Amino acid sequence: MKASLAAVTAFAATVMGHGFVNNFTTDGKFNQGFLLDYYYQKVNTGSFPAIAAWYAENLDSGFVAPDAYQTADINCHKNSAPGALTATVKAGGSLTFSWGPDAWPHPYGPILGYVAACNGDCTKVVKTNLQWVKIQAEGIDYASQVWASQKLVSQGGKWTLTVPASLKAGNYVFRHEIIALHGANSPNGAQNYPQCFNVAVTGSGTKTLPAGTAGTALYKSNDPGILLNPYTTITNYVIPGPALWTG
Numbered sequence: 001m002k003a004s005l006a007a008v009t010a011f012a013a014t015v016m017g018h019g020f021v022n023n024f025t026t027d028g029k030f031n032q033g034f035l036l037d038y039y040y041q042k043v044n045t046g047s048f049p050a051i052a053a054w055y056a057e058n059l060d061s062g063f064v065a066p067d068a069y070q071t072a073d074i075n076c077h078k079n080s081a082p083g084a085l086t087a088t089v090k091a092g093g094s095l096t097f098s099w100g101p102d103a104w105p106h107p108y109g110p111i112l113g114y115v116a117a118c119n120g121d122c123t124k125v126v127k128t129n130l131q132w133v134k135i136q137a138e139g140i141d142y143a144s145q146v147w148a149s150q151k152l153v154s155q156g157g158k159w160t161l162t163v164p165a166s167l168k169a170g171n172y173v174f175r176h177e178i179i180a181l182h183g184a185n186s187p188n189g190a191q192n193y194p195q196c197f198n199v200a201v202t203g204s205g206t207k208t209l210p211a212g213t214a215g216t217a218l219y220k221s222n223d224p225g226i227l228l229n230p231y232t233t234i235t236n237y238v239i240p241g242p243a244l245w246t247g
């Protein structure tokens with residue numbers, strides 16, 4: 001039984017070509033990401049390591065497609081659930097995400113960052129109650145035609161999100177997302193890779209988040225930044241999702 005599950009895992013490793021956040025740092029401190037092996041550990045033993053990254057069943061290292069934007073999966077990936085721990089970062093500090101297990105392969109697409117208040121313990125939040133506020137939105141540099149995704153590739157799969165310096169201390173879920181657009185010229189061709197992390201923000205910030213957006217209201221399959229031809233000179237890219245809040 002164990003051997004066959006290992007074989008399944010090995011097979012999954014050979015077909016994956018996309019990715020997930022393997023690990024992340026909070027103000028330079030290492031935190032484990034949710035590894036796909038943890039799913040099989042959970043199936044085999046009933047448990048897996050306690051981490052601040054969210055559990056999810058993106059077992060093919062895959063994505064949430066536009067036809068699932070109005071389902072709970074868009075929040076923090078497929079069948080996601082809160083991590084058992086909470087990492088810590090200072091307001092104004094940074095989270096750096098490392099994508100793996102292989103090099104990120106998709107050079108077309110924006111990278112977005114969101115935060116939602118837990119109003120209590122993030123390890124117990126109900127994902128459909130989370131109200132997302134966008135705090136990072138990087139699309140394409142018009143002069144060089146370099147997408148945020150390409151930047152991530154040239155940064156060795158690492159991406160940094162800065163916590164708004166004025167954000168009030170408290171427990172938050174941070175949502176980091178790549179939207180891969182290499183297939184976006186066909187309906188349902190964009191690929192969302194959302195990843196969530198429980199993070200307690202410390203410091204003396206004074207600002208609470210503005211009203212946020214439920215996951216199921218973030219995107220529509222025909223948004224101009226979701227359904228578009230990426231294989232042309234881009235001069236006006238409309239970043240998907242709600243307005244950016246900078247604190």
Ligand SMILES: *[C@@H]1O[C@H](CO)[C@@H](O)[C@H](O)[C@H]1NC(C)=O
Pocket residue numbers: 022023098099100101102157
């Ligand atoms: C963190 O993730 C990166 C990207 O997959 C990987 O290369 C690195 O070995 C990981 N570090 C640790 C300590 O797991």
